Amino acid sequence: MPVDELDTRILRLLLEQPRTSVREYARILGVARGTLQARLDRLERDGVITGTAPALSPAALGHPVLAFVHIEVTQGHLDEVGDALAAVPEIVEAFSITGGGDLLARVVARDNAHLEDVVQKLISMPGVVRTRTEVALRERVSHRMLPLVESIGRSARG
Numbered sequence: 001m002p003v004d005e006l007d008t009r010i011l012r013l014l015l016e017q018p019r020t021s022v023r024e025y026a027r028i029l030g031v032a033r034g035t036l037q038a039r040l041d042r043l044e045r046d047g048v049i050t051g052t053a054p055a056l057s058p059a060a061l062g063h064p065v066l067a068f069v070h071i072e073v074t075q076g077h078l079d080e081v082g083d084a085l086a087a088v089p090e091i092v093e094a095f096s097i098t099g100g101g102d103l104l105a106r107v108v109a110r111d112n113a114h115l116e117d118v119v120q121k122l123i124s125m126p127g128v129v130r131t132r133t134e135v136a137l138r139e140r141v142s143h144r145m146l147p148l149v150e151s152i153g154r155s156a157r158g
Contacts, residue, residue: 002156003043003048003152003156004156005153005156005157006029006031006039007039007043007048007156008149008150008152008153008156009029009153010025010029010036010039010040010043011043011048011049011145011149012146012149012150012153013025013028013029014049015145015146015149016146018052022036022037022040055143058092058108062110063090063108063109063110064108064110064111065108065109065110065111065112065114065115065135066106066107066108066135066136066139067106067107067108067109067115067119067133067134067135067136068104068105068106068107068133068134068136069104069105069107069119069122069131069132069133069134070097070100070101070103070104070131070132070133070134071085071101071102071103071104071105071122071128071130071131072101072102072128072129072130072131073102073103073127073128073129074127074128074129077126077127078096078102078103078127080126080127081102081103081125081126081127081128082094082096082103084125084126084127085103085105085122085125088118088121088122090107090108090109090114090118091105091106091107091118092106092107092108093105093106094106100132101132105122107119107133112135115133115135119131119133
């Protein structure tokens, strides 16, 4: 089921005021608490809302270096390598990709020497052919969903 205008208003509010109670959200939106709760339940069930965990800063946790590691995998070993990546705590995300490589991992590290240690760990994994690492210099657009939600809301209205 596509999101409608009320759903987009709910999502915007959740993004802008993540620590507010359901009762207060309902008051702000001018809807019954039961209506809001039913919408939230549906959005969670449909996979639109995927969690309520706080956003954490790797830099504030002592891991200011961010790198993207492209990983080329031996034919037939993608799942095996993907499972092995999950055991490396410095890998905060990993994706199967098209193009140059088979997997793309978002890696955080304490410093460049630590990043090299992590990359060496990846290279030594069975099934890994080679890696290519790109270090992020500065975040230009932080992770965001509000512009997308607003765009969907405009589409739902007109």
